[in-house]
Amino acid sequence: MSFARYxxxxxxxxxxxxxxxxxxxxxxxxxxxDFVNGxxxxxxxxxxxxxxxxxxxxLNGGDEFNYFDGTVEEKYLVRKGDLLxxxxxxxxxxxxxxxxxxxxxxxxxQHIFRVVPFWSENTDLYWILKAVTAHVEDQAHGIIGMVHxxxxxxxxxxxxxxxxxxxxxxATFLDQETAKIDALVAEQxxxxxxxxxxxxxxxxxxxxxxxxxxxxxxxxxxxxxxEVPRHWExxxxxxxxxxxxxxxxxxxxxxxxxxxxxxxxxxxxxTEFVMDSKEHITDAGLRSSVTxxxxxxxxxxxxxxxxxxxxxxxxxxxxxxxxxxxxxxxLFDSSRLAALFxxxxxxxxxxxxxxxxxxxxxTVESIEHEYLVNSLLPVPPISEQTTIVAxxxxxxxxxxxxMSEARTAITLLQERRTALISAAVTGxxxxxxxxxxxxxxxxxxxxxxxxxxxx
Numbered sequence: 001m002s003f004a005r006y007x008x009x010x011x012x013x014x015x016x017x018x019x020x021x022x023x024x025x026x027x028x029x030x031x032x033x034d035f036v037n038g039x040x041x042x043x044x045x046x047x048x049x050x051x052x053x054x055x056x057x058x059l060n061g062g063d064e065f066n067y068f069d070g071t072v073e074e075k076y077l078v079r080k081g082d083l084l085x086x087x088x089x090x091x092x093x094x095x096x097x098x099x100x101x102x103x104x105x106x107x108x109x110q111h112i113f114r115v116v117p118f119w120s121e122n123t124d125l126y127w128i129l130k131a132v133t134a135h136v137e138d139q140a141h142g143i144i145g146m147v148h149x150x151x152x153x154x155x156x157x158x159x160x161x162x163x164x165x166x167x168x169x170x171a172t173f174l175d176q177e178t179a180k181i182d183a184l185v186a187e188q189x190x191x192x193x194x195x196x197x198x199x200x201x202x203x204x205x206x207x208x209x210x211x212x213x214x215x216x217x218x219x220x221x222x223x224x225x226x227e228v229p230r231h232w233e234x235x236x237x238x239x240x241x242x243x244x245x246x247x248x249x250x251x252x253x254x255x256x257x258x259x260x261x262x263x264x265x266x267x268x269x270x271t272e273f274v275m276d277s278k279e280h281i282t283d284a285g286l287r288s289s290v291t292x293x294x295x296x297x298x299x300x301x302x303x304x305x306x307x308x309x310x311x312x313x314x315x316x317x318x319x320x321x322x323x324x325x326x327x328x329x330x331l332f333d334s335s336r337l338a339a340l341f342x343x344x345x346x347x348x349x350x351x352x353x354x355x356x357x358x359x360x361x362x363t364v365e366s367i368e369h370e371y372l373v374n375s376l377l378p379v380p381p382i383s384e385q386t387t388i389v390a391x392x393x394x395x396x397x398x399x400x401x402x403m404s405e406a407r408t409a410i411t412l413l414q415e416r417r418t419a420l421i422s423a424a425v426t427g428x429x430x431x432x433x434x435x436x437x438x439x440x441x442x443x444x445x446x447x448x449x450x451x452x453x454x455x
Contacts, residue, residue: 003429014158016135021427024162029132030155033125034116035085036075037151038108041068051107054078056094059086059112068107075114078106083115083122085129088148095147096133097126113151124167127174128159131425134418160426170424173431181417188406188413195406199399203348206388207341208378220378224352228378238373240337241299241330244292246323249285256285261293262317265324266305269313272343274300274321281322291322299330299342301367308365312353314346328367341385344392345377 008022020026029035041053043066050069058065078084082100088111097115099122100106108114117125135157136149162170209217210229217227220234228234246264249256259282262268268277286293294300294317302313304326316339323329332339346353357371380388423429 003423003431004433006427006430009427012158012160017158017160017426019428020160021162021430024160024427026158027161028155029128029157029159031118032120032128032159032161033083033118035113035151035154036108036116038110038112038114039072039076040110041066041107045070051077051105053109054084054100054106054112055109056086056088056111059084059094059098065106072107076107078108078114079104081122083117083126083129084108085113085115085154087111087113087151087154095137097129099123099126113154120164120167121171123171123175127171127421127425130421132157132159134422162427166432169432169435172435174421174424176435177420178417181413181420185410185413188410192403192406195399195403199396200348200350202395202399203344203392205348206392207345207348210380210384211388211391220376222376224349224356225376225378229380231381233379234376235379236373237330237375237377240377240379241332243369243373244294244298244323244329244331245290245325246292246327246329247290247325249281249289249291253285253288256282256288259283259285261286262319262321263291263324264300264317264321264327266302266307266313266326269300269302269315269327272315274315274317275319277321286322291324293320293322294329295331296320297334297339299332299339299346301328301330301346302326303328303367303369303372304365306365308354308358308367310354312346312350312357312367314343316340316343328369328372336382337379338382338385338389340389340393341380342377344389 006021009019010022012018012020012026014026017026038054045068046053046066047069048067050067051072052065053068055062055066078100080100080103084098084100086094086096086098088095115122115125115129132154136154137147161167208225208228209215210232212229216230218230220226220228222234225234251257257279259280261281261283262274262277263279263281263285264274264277265279268274281291296317296319298317300315300317300321300323302308305313307313317329330342332342353375356375357367359366359368359371424431
C-alpha cells in the first residue's frame with residue numbers, strides 16, 4: 001500500500017535526512033538524552049554471585065551472565081524498560097538500541113550506553129535511535145562485520161524531532177507494524193528449522209537403512225546406529241581411510257604465504273564442496289610445515305573449533321589443498337567408499353557423532369582422533385552408495401531451495417522493516433491517521449521506502 005505524506009517539507013540541512021516535514025525541528029542527539037557509558041568489569045572483577053553484568057551478547061537475549069559482587073554507582077544500574085545502546089558490536093545484531101526486558105537489577109559493561117532521555121519516552125527515542133543505527137552502519141561500511149561509535153560521535157548526530165503527539169503516534173505505529181513483520185520473520189525461521197530437521201532425517205535414514213524398505217536388516221552392533229541392511233558391511237573407519245592433519249607455516253616468513261595453494265581452515269568450511277580458501281600458502285610454506293597437500297576428492301573435517309558444540313563441518317575439496325592444524329582429511333579408496341556417502345553420513349548422524357567423537361569434559365571443543373578412527377561406519381556396496389548419493393543430492397537440493405527461499409523472504413522482510421522505521425522516523429510518511437484504531441490492519445507486504453511513499 002502507499003502511505004500518505006505530510007503536506008509540506010523543507011530541507012533539513014542534514015545529508016542523511018534530506019527533506020523533513022516543514023514543522024519538524026532538527027537537533028543533535030546529545031540534546032535529547034544522556035548516553036551513560038558502562039563500566040569496565042574485567043574477568044578479575046567477576047564473581048559467582050552479585051549483580052549480573054550486561055554484555056553485548058546479552059542484548060539479544062543471551063542468558064549467560066557474569067556477576068559483580070561490589071558497590072556499583074546508580075548511573076550504571078539497569079532495570080526493566082531501560083533504553084540501552086550497544087555502541088561496539090556486530091553489525092545488524094548487537095549494535096544499536098535495545099529496550100531491556102528482564103526483571104531485576106543489572107549493571108552495564110563498557111561497550112553499552114544506558115540512554116537517559118531528557119524529556120521524551122524511552123520507546124519514542126528507541127525508534128529514533130533505530131533510524132540512527134542504520135545511518136551509522138552505512139557510515140561504517142568499511143568495517144567488516146563490526147560497528148563502533150563513540151559517545152561524542154553519536155551525540156553529535158542530528159535527528160528530526162516531531163511534536164510530542166507525533167512522536168507517540170510514530171512509536172505506536174512502529175510498535176504495531178514491526179511486531180507484524182517480526183511475526184512473519186519468526187514463521188520463516190520456524191520453517192527453516194523444520195526443513196533442516198527434515199533434511200537431516202532424510203539423510204540419516206538413507207545412509208543407515210538404505211532406500212529399499214523391504215531389505216532384510218541386521219543389528220549393526222552399535223546402539224546409536226541401530227539396524228542396517230543385512231548385506232551391508234559395518235567397519236571401523238580406520239579400516240577404510242587414511243588420515244592427514246594440517247599445520248601452519250611460520251607467519252614470520254612472508255615467502256610462505258600468498259601463494260597458489262589453498263590453505264583450508266574452519267572459517268572456509270561453509271559449503272559442501274571447497275574450491276578455495278581465505279588464505280593461501282606457497283610451495284615453500286608447504287614444505288616448511290607439517291601440513292601436506294591433500295588430493296582432490298578427500299573428505300575434509302573440522303576437528304577443533306567452537307562450532308563443534310553443535311555441528312561437525314564437513315566438505316569435499318575439488319582441488320588439491322593444504323590444511324591448518326584444526327582440520328583433518330579422510331582419504332578413502334573410491335572403489336570401496338564414496339566420499340559423498342561419508343559426507344552425507346556425517347551430516348545425517350551429526351548429533352550422535354558429536355557425542356561419539358568428542359571427549360566429555362574437554363575444555364576445548366574437539367574431535368578425538370582415537371574415537372574417530374575406531375568409530376563404526378555402515379558400508380553398502382559401491383553401486384548402492386552411488387544410488388543413495390544421487391537420491392540424496394536430489395532431495396537435499398529441493399530442501400535447500402526451499403530454505404533459500406525462506407532466507408530470501410527473511411531478508412526482504414528485514415529490509416522492509418528497516419525502510420519502514422526510517423520512513424516513519426524521518427517523516428517521509430505521515431502515520432498520524434493510522435494509529436487511531438489499533439485493530440485496523442495495515443499492510444506490511446508492500447515495500448516501504450521514502451521513494452515509494454506517495455500522497
